[in-house]
Amino acid sequence: MKSICVRGIGAVSPAGWGMHALRDALAKGQALHTKDMARPGRSQPLKVRSVPVTSPRAAFLAHPRLRRSSPITHFAVGAALEALGDDARFVTDGSLRLGVIFCVMAGCVTYSRRFYEESLREPVMASPLIFPETVFNAPASHLSAILQTNTISYTLVGDPGMFLVGLAIGADWALQGEVDACLVIGAEETDWLLSDAYRRFNRSLVLSEGAGAVYLRPMTWNVPAAAAGPLATPGTSSRSVVLEAVTDCHSFLADCSRAQAAKMMRSQLPEGTAGQLLVLGTQKAGRSDAAEIEAWKDWSGARLEPKAMLGEGLAAASAWQCAAAIDSLNQERYSKALVSVVGCNQQAVGAQFSLVSTLHSPL
Amino acid sequence: VLFSNPQTAVRKSRVVITGAGVVTALGLDWNDNVEGFRAGRSAFQQVTLFDVSRQRVQHAAEVRLPSKLPSTFLSQRHCSRLDRAARILLHAAESAWRQSEWQPSKYLPVVLGTTSGGMSMGEAYFRQATARPNLHRQQAARVVYYQCQRQGLDIAEAFGSGGPVVIIANACASGANAIGHGWNLLRLGRAERVLAGGYDALSQLVFSGFDSLQALSPGQCRPFDSSRDGLALGEGAAVFALETLDCARHRKAKILGEIVGYGSTTDAHHLTQPQPEGEAAFAAMTAACQRAGLEPEQIDYLNAHGTGTPLNDAAEASAINRWAGQQVAGIKVSSTKGSIGHLLGGAGAVEAAVCLMALQGQWLPPTLVVRTPDPLVKFSLVTRPVSGRVEYALSNSFGFGGANASLAFRRWS
Numbered sequence: 001m002k003s004i005c006v007r008g009i010g011a012v013s014p015a016g017w018g019m020h021a022l023r024d025a026l027a028k029g030q031a032l033h034t035k036d037m038a039r040p041g042r043s044q045p046l047k048v049r050s051v052p053v054t055s056p057r058a059a060f061l062a063h064p065r066l067r068r069s070s071p072i073t074h075f076a077v078g079a080a081l082e083a084l085g086d087d088a089r090f091v092t093d094g095s096l097r098l099g100v101i102f103c104v105m106a107g108c109v110t111y112s113r114r115f116y117e118e119s120l121r122e123p124v125m126a127s128p129l130i131f132p133e134t135v136f137n138a139p140a141s142h143l144s145a146i147l148q149t150n151t152i153s154y155t156l157v158g159d160p161g162m163f164l165v166g167l168a169i170g171a172d173w174a175l176q177g178e179v180d181a182c183l184v185i186g187a188e189e190t191d192w193l194l195s196d197a198y199r200r201f202n203r204s205l206v207l208s209e210g211a212g213a214v215y216l217r218p219m220t221w222n223v224p225a226a227a228a229g230p231l232a233t234p235g236t237s238s239r240s241v242v243l244e245a246v247t248d249c250h251s252f253l254a255d256c257s258r259a260q261a262a263k264m265m266r267s268q269l270p271e272g273t274a275g276q277l278l279v280l281g282t283q284k285a286g287r288s289d290a291a292e293i294e295a296w297k298d299w300s301g302a303r304l305e306p307k308a309m310l311g312e313g314l315a316a317a318s319a320w321q322c323a324a325a326i327d328s329l330n331q332e333r334y335s336k337a338l339v340s341v342v343g344c345n346q347q348a349v350g351a352q353f354s355l356v357s358t359l360h361s362p363l
Numbered sequence: 364v365l366f367s368n369p370q371t372a373v374r375k376s377r378v379v380i381t382g383a384g385v386v387t388a389l390g391l392d393w394n395d396n397v398e399g400f401r402a403g404r405s406a407f408q409q410v411t412l413f414d415v416s417r418q419r420v421q422h423a424a425e426v427r428l429p430s431k432l433p434s435t436f437l438s439q440r441h442c443s444r445l446d447r448a449a450r451i452l453l454h455a456a457e458s459a460w461r462q463s464e465w466q467p468s469k470y471l472p473v474v475l476g477t478t479s480g481g482m483s484m485g486e487a488y489f490r491q492a493t494a495r496p497n498l499h500r501q502q503a504a505r506v507v508y509y510q511c512q513r514q515g516l517d518i519a520e521a522f523g524s525g526g527p528v529v530i531i532a533n534a535c536a537s538g539a540n541a542i543g544h545g546w547n548l549l550r551l552g553r554a555e556r557v558l559a560g561g562y563d564a565l566s567q568l569v570f571s572g573f574d575s576l577q578a579l580s581p582g583q584c585r586p587f588d589s590s591r592d593g594l595a596l597g598e599g600a601a602v603f604a605l606e607t608l609d610c611a612r613h614r615k616a617k618i619l620g621e622i623v624g625y626g627s628t629t630d631a632h633h634l635t636q637p638q639p640e641g642e643a644a645f646a647a648m649t650a651a652c653q654r655a656g657l658e659p660e661q662i663d664y665l666n667a668h669g670t671g672t673p674l675n676d677a678a679e680a681s682a683i684n685r686w687a688g689q690q691v692a693g694i695k696v697s698s699t700k701g702s703i704g705h706l707l708g709g710a711g712a713v714e715a716a717v718c719l720m721a722l723q724g725q726w727l728p729p730t731l732v733v734r735t736p737d738p739l740v741k742f743s744l745v746t747r748p749v750s751g752r753v754e755y756a757l758s759n760s761f762g763f764g765g766a767n768a769s770l771a772f773r774r775w776s
Contacts, residue, residue, distance in 0.1 A: 004368050041496030065634070100629070105510075107532075112568070116489055119571035123417045131572035132634045132763055135478065136532035141764030145631040150643045152627045153766065154540065157480070157530040158512040165529060168365035169544075176373075176551060196492060197506045200499070246366040249527035253520050254436075268364060346512040346528065349365075 212319025384458025597704025626650025669698020
């Protein structure tokens with residue numbers, strides 16, 4: 001029986017580039033500073049949490065495919081390469097068939113807004129260099145090009161719950177042998193237009209940007225012999241994080257409210273104990289949190305709220321939630337971690353990760 | 364649950380189509396489209412939906428959309444908020460639903476492909492937000508109805524059903540990927556029924572985008588013609604009621620056709636240009652046929668992506684030549700984009716519907732306006748409507764970002 005292991009995680013967030021920055025920010029437990037973003041036509045700026053500029057500039061940004069790409073692509077590629085780690089070479093040399101699932105809610109909004117602005121002003125002058133970058137799957141395409149892989153890739157659009165749907169699809173692909181492994185990425189970028197739109201629904205909500213990535217691989221995938229490191233000592237064990245389950249998507253419909261959907265999602269995940277962690281999607285944003293708080297009122301284990309510190313990063317935020325859950329298991333602070341995503345306007349979905357021991361068989 | 368680990372071994376199910384709806388500039392009804400494709404009709408006109416007076420190209424294939432929507436569980440108030448893309452989608456979905464004779468269900472996955480969802484709502488939001496920043500009227504509704512997932516949820520609600528809504532945005536392969544994903548869900552036992560398809564409406568941003576790339580033909584779209592000079596845009600949708608063969612047989616449903624293969628790959632060559640030899644296209648076609656257990660010579664009709672752009676058609680022709688090998692001269696191929704335009708997220712789904720029409724009616728739709736076929740065309744390019752035996756059909760869809768998908772269908776008899 002195959003298990004789906006998490007072989008790597010990556011994050012680019014308002015805390016900085018890399019999992020260490022995310023980990024440090026979550027450990028501090030304080031909301032990160034906001035930045036003012038000008039809103040054309042209004043004197044009052046919008047508040048956002050944006051990704052700090054890297055210093056020194058990340059090497060991958062010099063890739064020719066990224067020359068004109070938008071920030072969302074930079075974030076997605078940064079998180080993806082961190083999650084993939086050394087396995088990137090197996091993808092590039094063709095020995096590992098890597099599926100890519102890229103999840104967004106708003107997507108390449110900066111270039112879309114710029115291109116439409118140019119089209120309205122003077123269509124014949126609208127930039128043909130910008131338009132292709134407005135397409136939802138542009139970041140996934142750039143990533144495949146950087147990794148030189150031609151394996152299946154899906155770009156999924158939906159509310160933050162879609163990242164967990166992406167995990168389920170990726171795990172299925174890997175289990176069924178469609179691919180050897182799968183990288184699931186959630187990413188977003190901020191723009192005044194997006195922030196302006198979201199403020200219509202909740203004024204206390206602060207949009208943020210970045211990406212998170214989870215690299216899934218079946219426990220049984222064999223590293224090519226030439227590249228394999230020393231064999232594990234027979235009789236010893238090592239620990240891995242496995243994706244145990246993704247709940248159903250409980251869609252928000254006329255006959256199923258957000259609160260009901262959240263409760264149904266919660267009912268598909270186990271009761272909590274002291275050694276377990278729940279990573280919530282709540283963000284101390286008033287009524288937006290109510291359904292999720294109510295659904296989890298019985299949870300007796302530990303809790304973590306990444307969005308309360310990082311902001312509403314939409315698809316990136318649910319990826320950060322998963323990365324934070326997996327990271328806590330990797331550090332052996334918990335034996336099990338649940339992720340709860342009660343999305344903005346589509347679905348409630350949950351996931352369960354566990355830390356398991358693998359006994360290395362005698363040769 | 365969507366996923367659980369560890370899993371038991373899966374017995375793969377066969378997947379059949381029990382309902383189909385299609386909306387294009389040829390008509391809102393399946394029969395209108397059959398008649399139009401069979402007659403080799405072209406449906407282009409001057410764009411009326413937005414201002415194209417300052418664009419290089421000014422025509423497209425617009426759907427003649429009635430103000431009245433089909434009767435569903437959606438309230439009149441809800442319907443009044445739907446944008447053009449959602450309305451086109453609803454017409455197609457309602458036809459598929461009606462034909463399938465399905466009943467409302469608590470678990471009916473909806474898988475849709477689109478490139479731009481409710482883009483016209485997003486455009487309206489932007490125009491008002493910049494021209495009149497302090498006017499808030501209708502803006503909140505525009506934010507909600509712009510989003511693709513809202514259109515997917517609307518489809519679920521329209522038929523009193525629930526379950527996951529998955530939106531695949533793989534550019535112009537989105538519709539084919541959505542059907543392929545639905546096929547996978549059924550075949551792996553993740554669901555017994557899936558509503559799957561693709562849609563897109565014409566929008567100013569996307570039209571300007573293709574025009575800025577000079578990808579639009581200023582004249583006629585002529586797929587695989589040696590002097591082709593670009594694509595033509597269209598709009599439309601196709602939706603299919605897919606279910607496992609066991610499920611369809613159990614309820615004695617009328618089966619329209621079978622999906623037997625799906626292949627999806629990524630062309631990493633360039634964001635907008637295909638790899639000249641069509642490597643990833645070849646891989647997608649090969650994968651779809653391998654899954655179906657078919658050799659190229661068994662494919663009686665291939666609906667090509669055939670956009671009419673110099674680069675796409677050359678790469679696709681190379682891929683078809685390589686895929687078919689020595690049998691290439693016998694492979695019958697056409698592109699229907701010369702009739703209805705390129706439907707972007709709807710293209711893969713509508714062209715899957717064209718394959719189903721060919722399988723059901725035993726005829727092949729033509730590629731319009733081919734004067735001199737490109738020298739790379741080694742296959743049998745169908746340029747006039749013809750009757751013929753069609754047991755298996757293959758549909759190709761390729762998109763920006765190198766998203767490639769092929770679907771294989773079998774006639775149901």
